[in-house]
C-alpha cells in the first residue's frame with residue numbers, strides 16, 4: 001500500500017485532541033478548534049467549499065444536502081483540505097464529483113482519505129464489521145453507525161471489509177472507473193469511459209430511473225454482466241447493488257458473489 005497521507009493527517013489530528021473513538025467528538029468541534037469559520041447556506045452545485053483567507057479560513061456547507069451522513073463526510077473532507085492543503089491553495093470547491101477522486105492521487109483523494117480515517121477509523125471499522133455477512137443492509141448500517149455517507153462507507157468496506165467486492169462508478173451513463181478489493185481479481189469487460197452494460201442495474205437506472213430499495217437492493221445478475229467470461233462461467237450468479245445519487249446523476253454499483 002502506498003503511504004496514505006490523508007489517513008496519517010487524520011491520526012495526527014486524533015492524537016492532538018486525544019480522540020479515541022469517533023463518537024467522542026463532532027466535526028464541528030474540530031473545525032472550531034482550528035478557528036475556522038463555518039457557515040451553512042444554499043450553494044448551487046457544490047456540497048462544500050473552503051476558502052483560505054490570510055487571517056481566517058472559511059468552510060461553507062450546502063444547507064440543501066439531504067442526508068446527515070453526506071453532510072458530515074463533506075465537512076470532514078473540507079477539514080482534511082485545511083489540515084493537508086492550506087499552504088497550496090486559495091480555495092477549493094466540492095460536489096459529488098468528489099466521488100471521482102476515490103480513485104487515486106491528488107488533493108481530493110487525500111481529503112477523502114482523511115475524512116474516511118477520521119469518521120471510520122480502521123480499528124473501529126473492523127470491529128464493527130467482523131463476522132457480519134455482506135449485504136446492502138450492512139453498508140447502510142455502517143453508514144448509520146459511523147454517521148457518514150453510504151458512498152464513503154462502501155469505499156471503506158472495499159478497502160478493509162471482509163467480503164471481496166467490486167465497485168463501478170458511473171456518471172451520466174458512463175463508467176468512470178472501477179475498483180476491486182485486494183486479491184479479488186476478475187477480468188472486467190472493456191467498459192471504462194463507455195456505457196454500463198445493458199443488463200446491469202446501473203443501466204436500468206440510467207434508462208428507466210429504476211432504483212431498488214430495502215430487500216430488493218441486491219439484484220441478481222450474471223458474471224458476464226460486468227466481467228469477461230467463457231462458456232462455462234458466464235451464467236455464474238453475482239449480485240449488484242446500485243447506489244444512486246440522483247442530483248449528480250451518478251451510480252456506484254457494488255458487485256459481489258456469495
Ligand SMILES: [Zn+2]
Pocket residue numbers: 077081092093094098107108111
Ligand atoms: Zn475537496
